[in-house]
Amino acid sequence: xxxxxxxxxxxxxxxxxxxxxxxxxxxxxxxxxxxxxxxxxxxxxxxxxxxxxxxxxxxxxxxxxxxxxxxxxxxxxxxxxxxxxxxxxxxxxxxxxxxxxxxxxxxxxxxxxxxxxxxxxxxxxxxxxxxxxxxxxxxxxxxxxxxxxxxxxxxxxxxxxxxxxxxxxxxxxxxxxxxxxxxxxxxxxxxxxxxxxxxxxxxxxxxxxxxxxxxxxxxxxxxxxxxxxxxxxxxxxxxxxxxxxxxxxxxxxxxxxxxxxxxxxxxxxxxxxxxxxxxxxxxxxxxxxxxxxxxxxxxxxxxxxxxxxxxxxxxxxxxxxxxxxxxxxx
Amino acid sequence: xxxxxxxxxxxxxxxxxxxxxxxxxxxxxxxxxxxxxxxxxxxxxxxxxxxxxxxxxxxxxxxxxxxxxxxxxxxxxxxxxxxxxxxxxxxxxxxxxxxxxxxxxxxxxxxxxxxxxxxxxxxxxxxxxxxxxxxxxxxxxxxxxxxxxxxxxxxxxxxxxxxxxxxxxxxxxxxxxxxxxxxxxxxxxxxxxxxxxxxxxxxxxxxxxxxxxxxxxxxxxxxxxxxxxxxxxxxxxxxxxxxxxxxxxxxxxxxxxxxxxxxxxxxxxxxxxxxxxxxxxxxxxxxxxxxxxxxxxxxxxxxxxxxxxxxxxxxxxxxxxxxxxxxxxxxxxxxxxxxxxxxxxxxxxxxxxxxxxxxxxxxxxxxxxxxxxxxxxxxxxxxxxxxxxxxxxxxxxxxxxxxxxxxxxxxxxxxxxxxxxxxxxxxxxxxxxxxxxxxxxxxx
Numbered sequence: 001x002x003x004x005x006x007x008x009x010x011x012x013x014x015x016x017x018x019x020x021x022x023x024x025x026x027x028x029x030x031x032x033x034x035x036x037x038x039x040x041x042x043x044x045x046x047x048x049x050x051x052x053x054x055x056x057x058x059x060x061x062x063x064x065x066x067x068x069x070x071x072x073x074x075x076x077x078x079x080x081x082x083x084x085x086x087x088x089x090x091x092x093x094x095x096x097x098x099x100x101x102x103x104x105x106x107x108x109x110x111x112x113x114x115x116x117x118x119x120x121x122x123x124x125x126x127x128x129x130x131x132x133x134x135x136x137x138x139x140x141x142x143x144x145x146x147x148x149x150x151x152x153x154x155x156x157x158x159x160x161x162x163x164x165x166x167x168x169x170x171x172x173x174x175x176x177x178x179x180x181x182x183x184x185x186x187x188x189x190x191x192x193x194x195x196x197x198x199x200x201x202x203x204x205x206x207x208x209x210x211x212x213x214x215x216x217x218x219x220x221x222x223x224x225x226x227x228x229x230x231x232x233x234x235x236x237x238x239x240x241x242x243x244x245x246x247x248x249x250x251x252x253x254x255x256x257x258x259x260x261x262x263x264x265x266x267x268x269x270x271x272x273x274x275x276x277x278x279x280x281x282x283x284x285x286x287x288x289x290x291x292x293x294x295x296x297x298x299x300x301x302x303x304x305x306x307x308x309x310x311x312x313x314x315x316x317x318x319x320x321x322x323x324x325x326x327x328x329x330x
Numbered sequence: 331x332x333x334x335x336x337x338x339x340x341x342x343x344x345x346x347x348x349x350x351x352x353x354x355x356x357x358x359x360x361x362x363x364x365x366x367x368x369x370x371x372x373x374x375x376x377x378x379x380x381x382x383x384x385x386x387x388x389x390x391x392x393x394x395x396x397x398x399x400x401x402x403x404x405x406x407x408x409x410x411x412x413x414x415x416x417x418x419x420x421x422x423x424x425x426x427x428x429x430x431x432x433x434x435x436x437x438x439x440x441x442x443x444x445x446x447x448x449x450x451x452x453x454x455x456x457x458x459x460x461x462x463x464x465x466x467x468x469x470x471x472x473x474x475x476x477x478x479x480x481x482x483x484x485x486x487x488x489x490x491x492x493x494x495x496x497x498x499x500x501x502x503x504x505x506x507x508x509x510x511x512x513x514x515x516x517x518x519x520x521x522x523x524x525x526x527x528x529x530x531x532x533x534x535x536x537x538x539x540x541x542x543x544x545x546x547x548x549x550x551x552x553x554x555x556x557x558x559x560x561x562x563x564x565x566x567x568x569x570x571x572x573x574x575x576x577x578x579x580x581x582x583x584x585x586x587x588x589x590x591x592x593x594x595x596x597x598x599x600x601x602x603x604x605x606x607x608x609x610x611x612x613x614x615x616x617x618x619x620x621x622x623x624x625x626x627x628x629x630x631x632x633x634x635x636x637x638x639x640x641x642x643x644x645x646x647x648x649x650x651x652x653x654x655x656x657x658x659x660x661x662x663x664x665x666x667x668x669x670x671x672x673x674x675x676x677x678x679x680x681x682x683x684x685x686x687x688x689x690x691x692x693x694x695x696x697x698x699x700x701x702x703x704x705x706x707x708x709x710x711x712x713x714x715x716x717x718x719x720x721x722x723x724x725x726x727x728x729x730x731x732x733x734x735x736x737x738x739x740x741x742x743x744x745x746x747x748x749x750x751x752x753x754x755x756x757x758x759x760x761x762x763x764x765x766x767x768x769x770x771x772x773x774x
Contacts, residue, residue: 004657004669004670005691006656007656007692009666010741010744011656011662012662014343014746016703017749017750018699018748021748116699117697266701267699269700271705272702272705315716320713322711323571323709324583
C-alpha cells in the first residue's frame, strides 16, 4: 500500500526563496556596478572583489568555526553585503582596509546578533562606519572619476557635499556652485564619491527593477527622498545663500544608495507600510540635520543606523490595518 | 475597468484548473459505501438503522441531534452491514454506517425526473424544514448546517444573499462544472434560498478565470433579482469575509458573522442541493467532486454518491499515478492531506487532489528575514511572522491581543514565505491555546 505524506495545509508554495530575493537585489545593482567600473576602473574592480570575497569568507569561517552551524555563506546575503560595502567605499582604498571593513560588517554587524535575520543594524553600513571612524583619511580621499588604470595612486579630491560643507564657512552657495560638477554629471555619476553612490540614474534604474520584481515597496525610498527634498527645499527657500537647493541634496552623497539599498534592508527596516513611512521620514530629517548642522558633510549612514535601532519599537506599536471592526462583547 | 476584489492581502497561486471544461460524469453506486454520521459541523447525528436492515436510496439513516446538526440519508439501496467505527478522511476512526449495495431502489417520494421546477408556494419556514430534512450543509467545505444559516437571529436583518461561485482554490473545478451544466437548477436554488431568508437581492460572485460560467449564469439570471458579478482572480476570495467585502464593500466585524452586516453567504453547490431538496424531495446523497492532479491520466468532475471510497474515484480518473506522494481532500491551499484512499467521499469533499513527490515535501526552513511578504498577503491584516514567534515562545495572551482568532487559516502566509517557514502551523497551535484560554475565562 502507498504511504502518503500527511501534513497540514497549505500544500502549495510560491517559488520565492531567500537566494532568489538576494540575487534579485544583486541583479538590480548591476547598472550601478557598471557605472562605477566605468568611472573608477581597476580600483573599483579590486575593491568590489576583495569586499565580496572577504564577506563570504568571514561568514563561512565564523559560522563553521565560531558558531559551529551549517554555513550559509552562499545564500546571497553575504555577497550582497560585500557588494554594498564596496559601493560605499572610495575606489582607491587599500585592499586590507576593505578586509577589515568586511570583518566588521559580517562579524559585528551580522554574526554577533546570530546571523541572517537577527541583526539590528545594516551590516554594510556597520562596516562603512567602522572604517570611517578608524581610517578617516583613507575614507575621505575620493578618486577623481575617469582614472581607469590607477588604484591607490589615483588623484583624489573632495566630494560635492564636502566642497559645500567647507565652502559655506566662508562663501555663499552661489559662489561654491561653480566648483561643483553640473547637475547632469551629478545625475550620471561623474563626480567624486564612493563608488556606488555616484550615479543617481543607475540607482534609480535599480530601484525601478526591484519595485517591478516586488522585492521592495515604494514606501522607504520615496519617503526618504521626498523628506530630504521637502526639508532642504524649505531651507533653500528661506535662504538660498546659506542652503544648497534640494536637487543638489538629492543627487549628491550617499543619499540615493542609502534610501534605495541600505534603508530598505529587510531585516533592519519596519514590517508595515505605515511603519516604513515613519522610518523613512525620520531618516530623511536626520540626514538633512547632519548634512546641514552637523560636523560631517554626509549624514545618511548615521541616520539609517539610528532608525535601524528604532525599528523594533516601530514594529511593536505600528500595526497593519486589521480586517473588520471589533464587535462589542464579541 | 478594474474588476472587483477584496482589498487587503491575497495571493495568486498557479491555477492548474486541469479538469475545467470536462463534463460532469455520473458514477454508478459502488459495491459498498461507508457513510459517516458526522459529516457536518456540530453534533453527530443519531443512527436509526441497525445491522441487517434494508435501506433505499434517500432513506434517513441518522437523525439530527440538536440545533446545529443535520440528517444523514442512505446514498444507496441495500443491506446495512455494520454500524461501527471506520477510518474517515481525518485519519481517525469514526462512527459510520456501512452498506452493501443491492440494486438502485429509491424512496418513492423523490422526483427523479429532469424536469425543471421553478416556482414554489412553500413558506420560508417550510423551506427551512425541507432543507433540514434533506440534510443540506455548506458544500464549499465548511459543512455548516444550512437550515441554521437560514434562521436570521433576532435583532438582525438579512438584506443580501451572496452566492459563492468563486472557486478560488487552485485545481478544483466542481463548482465551475455545476454552474455550466446545472445553471437553471442553480438559479432556482438561489431563489429558494432567497425566499427562505426573506431577502430581495442576491449576487452570485464568480472569478474571472471562468468567463464561460460568468456568461452562462448572466444569461440564466436575466429578468430575475439575482445579479452575477465577475471578480478578479485572487485567493482567498472564497473566504466568507473576503467575498462579502469584494461584492458589497462591507467588512464583517472581528469575531462576527456576515449576518452582522446584513448578509448570508451560500456556496453554489449548496444552492443546487437546496433546489434538489425543496423542489425534488431529494436529500443530499451525492455531490460533485473534482479528481485532479498534474500526473492524473484523466482529471475529472464526478457526480458521486456519498460514502463512495476515494480509491474508486481515483481509479475512474485513470488510476493512481506512480509518483503520488500526497492525496488531498480539497484544494492545495486549505485541503486536508489523507493518510489512506479508503476514506469515503463525504458531504464536504469538493475535490481529490494528487500531488507528486517533488511538490509534496516541504522545503528547508530558513530564518525569518522580515521581508514583510506575510504581512502584505494576510487578508485579515495580521502579522503572521509575529504570531509565529509568539506561538513558539508560548506568549498566548499577546497572541490574543494581536488578533490571532481573526485568522481564517487560508495559508497565504506559508505559501508566500521565501524562508519556507511553517507560519500557519504555529498560528493554528496558538489559536488552539488561545481558544482554551478564552473558554476558561468564560467559565469563571
